Amino acid sequence: MPTAKKKLTPLRSICPIAGTLDLIGDRWTLLVIRDLFRGLKRYGEFAASPEGIPTNILAERLVRLEANGIIASEPYQKNPTRYAYALTPKGLSLKTVLGALGQWGARHVSGTKIPAEMAALFRET
Amino acid sequence: MPTAKKKLTPLRSICPIAGTLDLIGDRWTLLVIRDLFRGLKRYGEFAASPEGIPTNILAERLVRLEANGIIASEPYQKNPTRYAYALTPKGLSLKTVLGALGQWGARHVSGTKIPAEMAALFRET
DNA sequence: GACTGTTACTTGTTTTTTGCAAGTGACATG
């Protein structure tokens, strides 16, 4: 796993919406989670997504998501050890959030389009 | 209405999730929208929320939300003209997003608690 | 076995955004 730096993130309030945003409410984190739902697993795959996340940001977000128990990493090779990332149950339960964001965007943000590969995320459960 | 500065925000991709995040995916915007769902209407009320949004950020977000058709402002007094803000239908349709974020937070972010005043947001529709 | 390429990061610097404090204009109240 990448270098883990300790960083406290005290919650801004007891509001559960604010609490969620404190964990994943930045410009990039939810896009990494979206990619995990799409089946991507490796650093290079995330980096290749069309939004073009800066690599240092990606590395930091992966560390943070794992520290918060939203993703887990497992080595898939040695020398050098490389890790594949996957959503934990906690991360998987963000599906409703991604679904709501995606449906709203498809309806209200012009220029967006639901890719076929992502249709599963948008089906009602 | 506050001073409107033109600012282009080209979408990072055609993904509807990314598109939504480009509009409202920052540290503060969704908290303002939450406050509107809670019934708050005025600048001072938003500023008094427990998270303590910086006032310059609040002013800028109100302008942006109105420019994007998510909120609308109406004068409630003259000299000086003061505006009350309300969600448009487009803004109201973010309820599912807020609901999903809140439910996830209530379940997975320790230290959060659903205030009674906010319970309506969390009921399934 | 030196050379090229790939993967997964790390490091350094610039630019942008945020956060904080203080200031301003137009009143309303005492």
Add this chain to the structure above:
DNA sequence: CATGTCACTTGCAAAAAACAAGTAACAGTC
């Protein structure tokens, strides 16, 4: 007319993001 309030605006320091390079450990080619 002095003080207070409300809704902002402005200035500046601090933090985060963006961009560009660099690095380590191989694997494959010549």
